[in-house]
Every structure is written in C-alpha cells, then in structure tokens.
Amino acid sequence: MNRLCKAVCTFAIALSTTVTCLRAFGQATILDDVQRLAPGVVADTALGYIYGYPLMMFGVTGRIGNNVPDAMTKLGGAPLNQFGKEMVLPDATFAAVVLPSTSTLYASSFLNLCQEPVILHIPNMSGRFFILQMLDGWTEVSAQSPGTRLGSMEGDYVLVGPDCGAYKQPLITGNFVDVIRMPTSSMWIIGRIYTSGSDSDINYIKSSIYPGLTLTPWSKYKQGEPYTPPDTLSTQPYGDVVTPPVRQVDAMEACAFFGNLASMLYYNPPVKQQDDLAVLALKRLGVVAGQPFDCTTLRDDKLNSIQQGLILAKKILDTNIATRPTRTGWTVSLDVGNYGVRYLLRAEVAKDALGANRAVDAVYGYTQTDGSGNALNGSKNYVIHFKKPGLNQGIPPVSSKAFWSLTIYDANGKLVPSPDSTVEWNAVGIPMVQNHPACPNSDGSLDIYLQPTTPTNVQQKCNWLPTPPKSGYIAFLRLYMPDQVVLDGDWIPPAIGSN
Template identity: 30%
Template sequence: MSNITPQETKQIAEEAYIFAFSMLENYKTMYVQAINENLPTFRAPFNQFSHMRQLLGPEFTEVVGPNNDTMYSLAWLDLGTEPIVLSLPDIAGDRYYVIQIVDMYTFNVEYIGARTTGFQAGTYLFAGPGWDGPTPDGIDGVRRTEGRFLFLLGRTAVAGAADVPNVNSLQDQYTLTPLSAYLGQPAPDPVPAPDFPPYDPEKAASIEFINYFNFLLGQIELGPSERSLLKKWTMIGVQPGRPFDPQAMAPEVQEAVAEGVAVALQKIQTESRRVGRNVNNWTLIGEGFGYRSMLEGKDLLRAAANMVGIYGNNPEEAYNFSVFNDNDGEPLDASKHNYVIHFETPPPVKAFWSVTMYKLPRPLFIENPINRYSIGDRTPGFNPHEDGSVTIYLQHESPGPEKESNWLPAPDGPFALALRIYWPEQDILDGKWKPSAIKKA
C-alpha cells in the first residue's frame, strides 16, 4: 500500500466496486432465495426447483413490475460436488418456454428453450470448473461454468387462468438430478458448503464489500481478464478466498477505499438513469444484459442495468420496453385522460407480445372489473382491425362493449406500461419496427 497514493487507492477501489456490484447483487439474491432458510424470500435449497404455481394478480406485491405472461421456475445450482442434470419434457403445442442460465458474474451463459433448442424433450448437464469427465449417454448438451454456483431462471408461457394446470404439469417434469444419481452410481463424497457470509446491504455498500468480493472470487476459476484486474485490486485487499479486515489498513487507506466505493455507487446510480434507449417515449430496457462476449469490459453498464433490474434477457430472447409519458411528454394519468396505443403493424414476433398495465408509484397490477392485467396477441377476443393494425384502449372506465375486447384497464391515477416481446423477429432487433407513442384519446 505504501507504493500508491490515496488518489490511486480511491481509483482502484472505484474500479473494483463497479466490477463487483453485479456479483454482489447476484449474491444477495442467492442468499435470500437459497441460503438463509429463515427469510420469507427463501425459495428452495440448492439443486431444487422452486415454481410459481399461480398467475399473479393485484394481491402480489413482493416484486415490482410483475409479468402476467409466463410462470417462473427458478433454481440455484451448487456444482461443487458433482454436475447436475436438467431434464425437460416435450413442450406440446409450440408453447414458448425458456431456461435462462446466469453465472456468478451475471453474464447470461446460454439459453435452453423454444428459440434455441426447440420444443422436444431434452437432458442437459451443468458442470463446474473442476469437472472434466466424459459426456454420459443421453445428454443433449453440456454447459460448463467458471463458478461453483449457477442460476437457472425458467419462464413458461401461460394462456390465462384455465391454462395454469397445464403449466403446472410441465413444471413438475422440470427435474434436477445429481450426475451420480442420473447414472445410477454411488454419490461422491460431498464437498462441504462454503461459509456463506450473511448478506448485509450496508456492508455491501461500504469498504466491507471486499469481504463479499473475496468470498465470491474464491468460488470461481478466474479467467485471464479477471486475473489481470486482480494485479491492481490486491493493493486494496482483494484476494480470492481470503478474509478481509479493514482495520489492518492505515486510516488514510481505509478512507480512500471508502471514498472510492462511494464514488462508484454514485456513478452506477447516475448510469442507471441513462440505461435504455428512448423510442417514441418508450424506453428500451436490456442493453446491459447478455453473454460475456457481448459485455466483457462494460462493467459500469452491467452494474447500472443490474441496479435497475437484475437478470435481464439477451435482446434476441426478449425485448422489453417501458413507458411513463405520452407523445406530448406528459405523465400518463388515467384520472385526467383516456389514451390509445395504435400499432400500424403489431410487434413482429416468433412467440408472442403483450402490454402490461401498472399503477404507480410502485409498479403493480390493479384490480379491475374484467381481471385483465395485460393484453396482447394471445388475449381471448383480442380484435385487430381489418388492415392488421391494432388499437389498445387505456382508460379507467370501459370504452364500451364494442371496444372492451381491446381494453386494458388503467387505475384512476398515474400509470406505466411494459411492452414485452418474446422471441422478436429481426426487424425488431434491427430497430426497423418501433412501438408507437401513446396518445390521448
């Protein structure tokens, strides 16, 4: 530490924290969902699925911006002892589904699902960095990861309440099996679970983040880019798998590191307000999510995207737009106006699209007389015009029986919308198709 100035220390801490932020957010989620069984957010132990079994409605307030199109299945994998085998059933009727695979850095590793592997049954092996065995018979693909832990986020399309039992039946056939059990062999001696540090948001936003960072880096087989960065970061105590004691630092060094963390957080917050691209007052969300090959080195963008909402999809899997203002730039407020969206051409998709209504300030579903929280090309009775264009009515009161099929009920007050496009066509990816601005009726 004596060879670097306080300003250099501050800059190193800033860089390290911006890199670490996405990993810290991922660890926070893993801790509350798969590690601390005493929390109400706990979902399931490692290597087990937790499934959403019902469609979400206005009573659901746990997470803002819920979706009404798919039912979630999530699992945290611990690959420390042996690989885990994922088995998926035949998905009949071309039902859209996807398993998003996310590593400890929050890079999307790969996708299994309708777009990438099709609708037929499949069996896939997930292996950690220490495994180098042969691919067993019956395995359709091997997914290797740099880290001990991996996140699987599944989404299965649901066509309303009547379809929920069908989705539940499919979820019951999403299975995770240790490789030894899959092969009918004795289980290997278990590798002990690491000593997971309890997640504390205040510590994660302070000089103490280095303790979490060291722990997480110790669970990963580091690549060339990370090893290169570590040459600098070791100067402030970043050492994979090693404990960190800030009191072992001189007071002026502690202060410089703390200042670097504060600057990093401010930069992430500022960048988070810029994430996305404005298209007719809709904001395209998702530019900070993707494969390592797309995002390596773009640490501030990734951190900002994960601050806005973690586990976003690659654009080729799903496009998400959000909107808070009409074409005049005024906030959407159904107590003052009725609105319409008119798509000359509906979103070109290979799966489906939907528009979801949220009340504000917390974006949640609203109670309404027709129990409709989203509308799109799968909505029963949805009625395009003869020329193929589509009009959606956004208002608190019914627009009348002849238009109710295309009515998305709004709260009697401010609201926001999300446009979700699943498996978009190339015209969307190229920016040739754009969502129309929302206009006052």
C-alpha cells in the same frame, strides 16, 4: 484537466461510457470531495465496486431464495439445486416480486456446481414456448440456454461448472442432449413457460410439464434410480430474507461489500484477460479471491479513500448513464444479457432488472412518460396506437412460436386492480394473455387504452388496461423471440398519446 479528472475519465472510458467526465461522475461536488484524496485508490474502489456489483446482487438474491426448507413454502424460493415452480399467475394482490409477468409461469433455481454437475431434465413441451435462461454468477447469460428458439428437445442436459478447489469436474459421458458448461460454480436458472392463462392450461403445466422439469445431482443420476429432493431442510438463522436484495447490497459499507466479494470470487472466477484490469484494481485494494478482506489493517488515509470511492461508484450507478430512452419515450434494452467489459451497463441492469434475458430471446421496454415527456397520470385517458404489422411502431414483431404482451403496473411495480368485475386481465397481447385475446382494428392495427374507468365502446373495453387513479404508473412491454427488425433497432414502440 487535473490529474484526478484524468484518472476518473480514464475509468469512465474503461466502463465503455461515451459521456464527459463531469456527466459520468455526477455533480461537481463529488469531484470536489475526491480531489483531496489519492485518485488511484478512489478509482480502484469505484471500478471494483461497479465490477463486483452484479456478483453481489446475485449472491444476496440467491441467499434469500435458498433460505427455505422446501420448494413449496415461498413463491420463487427453493433449496439449492431445486426448482421453485410458480403454480398460479399473479393478480393485483401479489407482492412477492415487482413487475410480475401475467403471461408466463416461472420455474427458478439457484445452483452450486462446485461439488458435482447437475442433470437438468426437460419434458416434452408439445410446441409450447419456453426459455430456461441460464445465468452465471456475473449475470452473463449462456448462449446454450435451452428453449423454443434453440429448438431444445426433451431429454437430459448436463450442467457443469469449472474445477473448484481440489474438486475436478468428471469426464462427462452418456446419452445427453447437451452438455452446458458454466464459467462459474454459481448458477441461476430462470425458466419462463407461456400460458394462455386459462385454468385448464395452467393445470396442464402443473400436471404434465412441472413433474418432468427436474434437477438431479450427478452422483444420484449415476445410480440410475428415481431421485426425490429433500423437503425438510433446515433454514439459516442468520441473514435478512425480507429486505429486497438491491436495498441490502446498496446499504453495505465498503468493508462488508469487498469482504463478501472476495469470498464470492473464489467460486465465481473472473474472465481471464478480459477482466485483468478489474482484478488488478481489486488486488491493489487488498481484495483477493478466497482471502479475507480486513479493513482493520488498512491505514486511515486508504480506508478514507475507499469510502470516498464507494460514494463515487454509487453516484455513477444512480445516474443510469448507460441506458437512454428512444425518441418515443420507451427505454428498450437490446444489448443486455452478455456484457464483456461493459461493467457499468451490467451493474445498472443488475440493480434495476436483475436476470435480464439476451435480446434474441426476449426484449423488454418500459416507460413512465407519454409521448411529450410528461409523467403518466393514472387519472387521465391515454391510447397506444400500434400500426398494422410490418411497419415501424406497428404490432410488435415476434416469432409465430412466441408472443408479446403489454402490462400496466403502479409506481411500485404492482399490478393494478380493475374497477370492473367483468375485466379480469392486467395485460393485453397476442396471441392471448390471461385468457383474453386482443381485438385488433379492421386494418390490422391495434389501439390499447390506458385509463382508470371502463370504456363505453366494446372494442375499446376489449383492449383496455386499468390505470391507478391519481398516481403515476409503468407501462411494460415484453417481446419474446423478437424479429430481426427489433434486434437491429429498426422497430420501436409507439409513443403513448392522449385519448
């Protein structure tokens, strides 16, 4: 094995992969391209890119979400340190985000904790399932994320970042439910609140829960007076707010990527000791927190090596080698949300499912193939048979305080319109999704039918999910507060079979 292959294989091991050198780095042509280059710079660039990719995705997503004058102009958007609250469930015309949930209303906020803490107030949820997932700038999820699983109470929660430059975080005193300390100044709250989908239930959330779900700057909170967020902020004239974040980040040249990364590192410090090797790799490239990264000062050979390292890193990300489907064809993520040194997995999740929950709060599974490995065809009839509860491949096992749902999306991640005016749902689940209960069999099992036309059988129609005729599609499963059997990998979704 030559020096280059040894170098890149060492890099692959550092990324916690278990694949061979050739598989980890794709086709032999990639190796042929980099054999002529200095392997140290190539490897440093690839490691630095994959290590920093989630932070860049976080930054671009936040910039797009925050570039609005108020919290009502754009769905999911809100100024910094304010909640953007979803007022209606999506339907087949919805295109703001891909794979939208039809069983939860979202309340999302990007925060900057550099100048002062922020007070989060959680209202009385009256036993309703919710999770306020809290991510740092690296997309690591805080174990203190309030929600039903933790039995989080009504009251005030203090969100505190690290000391930021000359600013030192204040001593927190007072009658707070919890003090949540984030390791980075950048923070993202993704709130999910269960709704049965009825008009009355959605109206209850809007009138009785949303008004009490608030964010207040520490300085305003200490004044003891009601705080109203500004609603006439100016937007930034620069920056693309239309192109999806993943396309923007993937289109960045090396100089732009590492220049932006150096700036973001100042507010989002790496984890000491854990990330030391990645930080050293970036430093050898000239990428240092808070300092400009100027490609014009680099020698041509080093710049060329950096460009080749970027190609290598993108090739690695495109192979999705850190995730593999189950034997029934579903890809189920059980080890996301907290990553440590698993930089490749973290980058893959940021690329494909930015904002993933920890498995103890939610497990997602998806497939685009049937049980034989063939691509799903919207013109064909399929069935998913969930056995009775308590069995592997049975009814998804989740807490009685939570729920599960199965949704069908077209190949672009949009909900599929129903050809039947009497069917207004895009998902089936338990206890209820989109104001529609599932219809189990007499033995407790459940059959869900995937087909383009309305079933003639009444029970089949109750469990029918329309599919897009003549095209492929995505089956997406959500399990909130899954039982331990799911977390241990002893339960997997059943294969999709022909009907």
